Amino acid sequence: MLSTPISTASEPLLDVRGLKTWIPTRRGEVRAVDGIDLRVHAGEVIGLVGESGCGKTLAAYSVLGLLPPPARVIAGEIRFRGDDLCRRSAEERRRLRGSAMAMIFQEPLSALNPVFPIGSQVGDILRRHSTLSARQVKVRVLELLDHVGIASPGHVARAYPFQLSGGMRQRVLIAMAISCSPQLLIADEPTTALDATVQAQILDLLQRLVEQAGIAMILISHDLAVVAEMCRRVYVMYAGRIVEHSEVAAVFARPRHPYTSALLRCMPALKQDDSPLETIEGVVPALTEPEPGCRFRPRCRYAVTLCSDQDPAATELGGGRLAACHRATELGLPGTPTAVGADA
Amino acid sequence: MTPRPLLAVERVATHFPVKRGGWLRRRVETLKAVDGVSFAILPGETFGIVGESGSGKSTLARTILRVYRPTAGRIRFDGLDITELDETALGPVRRNMQMVFQDTKSSLNPRLRVEQILDEPLVTHGLPRGRRRVVELLEMVGLGDSHVERYPHQLSGGQRQRIGIARVLALNPRLIVADEPVSALDVSIQAQILNLLKSLQSRLGLTIVLIAHDIGVVGYFCQRVAVMYLGRMVEAGPGRHVTRSPSHPYTQALISAIPKAEPGVRRSRILLTGEIPSPINPPTGCPFHTRCPVKLGAICERERPPRYRTVDGGWAACHALNDRPVVAEAQEE
CATH class of the missing domain: 3.40.50.300 (P-loop containing nucleotide triphosphate hydrolases)
Incomplete structure (x- = not known):
């Protein structure tokens, strides 16, 4: 299916x-x-x-x-x-x-x-x-x-x-x-x-x-x-935008947006060991006058200069996958350790 | 020789009178919120209590801290029997056992600034005060100077919970009871607070009782976990064991109910029928027998199951495990 x-x-x-x-x-x-x-x-x-x-x-x-x-x-x-x-x-x-x-x-x-x-x-x-x-x-x-x-x-x-x-x-x-x-x-x-x-x-x-x-x-x-x-499919939202969209299995195995990846890795139920949980530092930005650039940038560990200059558009990654991240294709983001299903 | 437990709870019961019926046919019934619970926690241990709403876990927390006086049983804190102590005698004990609450909106006074909130316990217990101490406490929980002047409403939920933890740390307690400290928070913030509690625990050698409905949170955080159902403990053991390979049919159902985040896998859940019975006339025998998928028969309805040994000092109270050795419920002295 x-x-x-x-x-x-x-x-x-x-x-x-x-x-x-x-x-x-x-x-x-x-x-x-x-x-x-x-x-x-x-x-x-x-x-x-x-x-x-x-x-x-x-x-x-x-x-x-x-x-x-x-x-x-x-x-x-x-x-x-x-x-x-x-x-x-x-x-x-x-x-x-x-x-x-x-x-x-x-x-x-x-x-x-x-x-x-x-x-x-x-x-x-x-x-x-x-x-x-x-x-x-x-x-x-x-x-x-x-x-x-x-x-x-x-x-x-x-x-x-x-x-x-x-x-x-x-x-x-x-x-x-x-x-x-x-x-x-x-x-x-x-x-x-x-x-x-x-x-x-x-x-x-x-x-x-x-x-x-x-x-x-x-x-x-x-x-x-x-x-x-x-x-079967999931849309991930952050600060008023859809940051990632894909089949659920693909998102879990290999998320393409840093926010999705962090969200997956801060769930204690998925932990296999005693290492500290991944956290997303900071808080969701105020949405009255969003700063230019990516809205997740202040909390993103992968942010580069481009991220504060330009708002990333949702990019088609093939197979219906979308991610709104400048670095979606170059980052090999970790997903869940237990995730099954093919790598996207 | 095993070290002396910091907290020993022996066959504790907390019952509340409930008035039922109109003024003509008034009758008083007994709500058995906690009904015969025993456990002991060693210094420096993290102990988790899991249960759904109505299982009595919050009442148990409040009874441990002697907010309620138990109807029966004994509570010993560091060897001292605190079951019958009056408020004056409890004062110095309370300094050593503190509580972190779930709802940070209602557990912090909205009219006080952070500085005053953190100052209050110091005043109450006559400890050294001052702005330096307040900032020190804030830094322990990952906040700083800039938060001193704020009011609770100016802080986010995660920050408010950090203040709740700082307020508890102000007294340098030996035991912290945290009642659903993260269930009102978003997952990413939950992780921050859990990490904070964990690092404080190892740094300060705290003993923590973590109460939660989320077995994932408890299993990650705690060395030992106990599962409550209808005022009773039905299973206890090492966190990993209870959450990975549970022995009691209720724990099994509880674990199988949690979505496992494995896309594409349709698991066969153990679906319980019906709902948790009322603690006002709880079922006799095993509290779970009305919904149990592996009920043996009359014995489950009549007799309270003893604790049968599982692994690593764990046990489960289920008649179906009667081929295993029985564990004593409380240490007799």
Whole structure:
């Protein structure tokens, strides 16, 4: 499966080009998402990885049209099924949300309304996007809850969010997201707030559901290991830009951007010995007025003069690989010691 | 002769009364947050406690430091029984056992500057003060002069955690209990803090209890690791062994649940069904029997499994290991 090339002939389901989402503040524009390209084909699961503040969540909100003001898209195209969403009205985008594209949030408790029972909240989406009768909605809600592995759907449908555990709430959100059979699902850190064994249950469920229904999914995560298990392709984001894109196996075996390499090597779970963990010194730069040159330069151990003079463009490295680094081809960057798969 | 443990915890239980029901049918039930835990830590050792939410690991941490008074059992710090000590008698003991917290936003006073935050423990314990000491402490944690005047909100999460560690180091303690010190931080920052703790540990000969939900972090950091489930320890042993080849079925499930960062490999996970039971009426016998994939039968429901020996002084409390020798739970004196 992994040997098929990344680009497929068919038109992508989602095609984001040059997306810029900026937030005006008193101190100037925060360039939270600053010109990213991203493609998702039908039925494909891709990963979007980065640390806090890199812009991955705002990128997702831009696609869904859920940007919290004053953040707004100032440039770029978001083509969904060939149609540029940026030209659509708020009402048209609302109709797409829930039916054609859906989102799963990190914090299931704040994504659910605390004063309505679960059944009524799941039913709301069906009532809005389908022509089912009240009775049919009820039946369908129970089916959906059962489908996401909730043991007693009738009981849970009458319960309020606070009465459920974190894992159960996330199952409910997944039920809501898939209720109208969307083509694209955006899952924003869906398991970050959960315990390891519950995370395994939820990842397993998500994987099974998207595979069965052929739903395309963008999995947003800070955890490269989660992405490695779930996705075939990954986009790595840093400070509002996509710094690397490739098949997951290739990224792990032989990263081409120093940030990706460092990120892989500071995960304690991958350590084989007691040597100190690799760290990325310094912090993510302020995005109000980025200095010229590469945004990772202040923290990059491989930086040369060119890096502070010129902003590196994303360079095609063959086989669909992209890296935004001046030295992408000359550096033999280390990946994970355990990574399997062919060298790129 | 084995050296005297710095901390010895013997059959400690911490229970909380919980009021249930309305005012008509009020009843008080017992939440068994920690329910009979024993372990000992030698000076200079790093000991990890892993568990998911509700396993009682944070309650155990607070009980060790005598924030809570245990319902049963004994806690000895450097040979001194601190189980029943009152606040006055605890004062000098507390100087030697300090805690690093998870949430640096709420554990640092937002109205104090870094200098005042680091000065406070020195005042409380009557130690030599002054700006030089503050800068010295900041340098120990990789910060400097320039941070003295800042307020917590002017620092990043990683920097705030460094202040939290500096505040603890101010007292020169012998034992540091770190409760999820890195779980609120990004991976790259996590690595910085773990490296800092590790270098401080070897430089100052600190004894560290690291509590975390992330078995990867604990396995990397600690010489010995214990796994908690529903208020009980189910397995303990050398860090590498517990994280690489676990013996208890719960530890096995926990480890197999962690994504392994090996792209293209679809592993068969041990998926547990259901969720951790309530510590208000915990299952009898083995706490894990309700979800255990290798449950033997009635014995698991009735009897608490003893500790069976694994390797290198490790043990696991599971009836399925009953062909192995039993390890005594606490040293009798």
